Amino acid sequence: MPQTLIKVDLQQSPYENEMIHNRWHPDIPMACWVNPGDDFILETYDWTGGFIKNNDSADDVRDIDLSIVHFLSGPVGVHGAEPGDLLVVDLLDIGAKPDSLWGFNGFFSKKNGGGFLTDHFPLAHKSIWDIDGMFTKSRHVPGVNYAGLIHPGLIGCLPDAGLLAQWNKREKALIDTDPERVPPLAAPPFAATAHMGKLKGDAKAQAAAEGARTVPPREHGGNCDIKDLSRGSKIYFPVYVDGAGLSVGDLHFSQGDGEITFCGAIEMAGWVHMKVELIKGGMAKYGIKNPIFKPSPITPQYNDYLIFEGISVDETGTQHYLDVNVAYRQACLNAIEYMTKFGYTRAQAYSILGTAPVQGHISGVVDIPNSCATLWLPTGIFDFDIRPNAAGPVKSVSSSSDIPMSPDVE
Numbered sequence: 241m242p243q244t245l246i247k248v249d250l251q252q253s254p255y256e257n258e259m260i261h262n263r264w265h266p267d268i269p270m271a272c273w274v275n276p277g278d279d280f281i282l283e284t285y286d287w288t289g290g291f292i293k294n295n296d297s298a299d300d301v302r303d304i305d306l307s308i309v310h311f312l313s314g315p316v317g318v319h320g321a322e323p324g325d326l327l328v329v330d331l332l333d334i335g336a337k338p339d340s341l342w343g344f345n346g347f348f349s350k351k352n353g354g355g356f357l358t359d360h361f362p363l364a365h366k367s368i369w370d371i372d373g374m375f376t377k378s379r380h381v382p383g384v385n386y387a388g389l390i391h392p393g394l395i396g397c398l399p400d401a402g403l404l405a406q407w408n409k410r411e412k413a414l415i416d417t418d419p420e421r422v423p424p425l426a427a428p429p430f431a432a433t434a435h436m437g438k439l440k441g442d443a444k445a446q447a448a449a450e451g452a453r454t455v456p457p458r459e460h461g462g463n464c465d466i467k468d469l470s471r472g473s474k475i476y477f478p479v480y481v482d483g484a485g486l487s488v489g490d491l492h493f494s495q496g497d498g499e500i501t502f503c504g505a506i507e508m509a510g511w512v513h514m515k516v517e518l519i520k521g522g523m524a525k526y527g528i529k530n531p532i533f534k535p536s537p538i539t540p541q542y543n544d545y546l547i548f549e550g551i552s553v554d555e556t557g558t559q560h561y562l563d564v565n566v567a568y569r570q571a572c573l574n575a576i577e578y579m580t581k582f583g584y585t586r587a588q589a590y591s592i593l594g595t596a597p598v599q600g601h602i603s604g605v606v607d608i609p610n611s612c613a614t615l616w617l618p619t620g621i622f623d624f625d626i627r628p629n630a631a632g633p634v635k636s637v638s639s640s641s642d643i644p645m646s647p648d649v650e
C-alpha cells in the first residue's frame with residue numbers, strides 16, 4: 241500500500257493543518273519529502289476548504305471570501321530535484337474522499353468573482369452533484385448522468401523568488417490599468433487570509449505579504465483547470481527551487497473545457513495517488529517553459545456531439561477582431577439557448593456546460609475579422625434525445641426544477 245503522506249480531516253479547518261497552504265512562495269517549507277521513484281497518496285480539501293456545503297442554498301457561494309482559496313496539499317519535496325530539472329508526475333489514480341461522495345458547481349455573483357458568462361448570470365447559484373462510483377448526477381439538474389473525468393484543477397511546483405517577483409509585477413501592472421473594475425482584473429497578494437503551511441512568525445508575515453494568489457495558471461502550471469489532465473496522465477513540470485515543492489488541490493470530478501462557470505467544475509475533496517521521477521536539466525534539454533503532459537489512456541467515451549459554432553461578434557452585434565474569447569462565449573450562449581428548448585432553465589444549461597465533459601475548440605483564428613470557436617456538447621450524457629429533428633424539441637425536463645440561486649445582499 242502506498243503511504244498517505246498528507247491527510248486531511250474535513251471536520252477540521254484547513255488553517256489548522258500545516259501540510260496545507262493557499263499561496264505560492266519559495267519560503268513555504270516542504271510539508272514532507274520523497275525520493276525519485278516513490279509513489280504516495282496526498283489527501284486534499286475541496287478548493288474552498290469545506291466552505292461550500294451539501295444543501296439547497298447558494299448563500300455560501302454568494303458569501304464566500306475568495307481570498308481564502310485554493311487550499312493545496314503540499315509542498316512535497318523531492319530529494320535531488322534542482323532548478324532546471326523536470327519533475328515527472330504520474331497521476332496513478334484520483335478519487336473522492338469516501339466520507340464525502342458529492343461535489344458542487346457554482347456561479348459566483350458578479351460582485352464576488354463572477355465567471356465567463358457573468359453578465360448573463362450575475363447572481364450566485366449552486367448545484368450539488370452526487371458521486372456514484374464513476375458516475376455523477378444532480379438533484380438540481382435532471383436529465384443528465386455521466387462518467388467522471390477526474391482531475392486536479394490545480395497542480396504545480398513552487399516558484400523561485402525571481403519568478404514570483406515577475407508574477408506580482410506583471411499582474412499588478414494589469415490591475416493598475418483599471419483598479420476599480422468589478423470583477424477585478426487579477427488577484428494581488430493578500431496577507432490577511434494567507435495560509436503558509438509550516439511557516440511561522442516574521443518569516444510567515446513577510447512571505448504572506450508577497451505570496452502569489454493561486455487563482456491563475458502560470459509558468460509552473462498551477463490552476464490550469466485542464467479536464468484532460470486526468471487520472472492516468474503523466475505531467476512534466478519545470479523545477480525552480482531545490483526539492484521542487486509539488487502541491488496539488490482543487491480536485492474536480494468532472495469539468496467542461498474552459499471551466500466556464502468559474503466555481504466551475506464538480507468540485508470535491510479527495511485523494512491523489514502519484515509517483516514522481518526526475519529528468520535532470522530537462523527544462524533546457526527539451527526547451528520547456530510551461531508544463532507538458534501526456535493524457536490518460538482511459539477517458540469517458542462520448543463520441544457523438546452536437547457542436548455549436550460561435551464567432552467573434554458579441555451579444556450587442558459589435559464586431560471584434562479574431563477574439564476567441566468572444567467567439568467561445570457565443571458558442572456557449574448558443575448551446576444554452578438550445579438546451580432551454582428541452583425544458584432546462586438557462587442556469588441549469590450553464591451548469592451542464594461547466595460540469596459535463598463538453599469540449600471547446602479554437603476552430604479558426606485567421607479568417608478576418610471573425611475567429612470561430614466551437615462548443616461540443618456530448619449527446620450521450622442526456623436521458624433523452626437532444627438532437628434536432630423535423631418534429632421539433634420535446635420538453636423533457638420538468639419546469640418545476642431549478643438550481644438554487646441567492647440574490648445579492650446590499
Ligand code: ZN
Pocket residue numbers: 287393490491492503504505507
Ligand atoms: Zn476547481
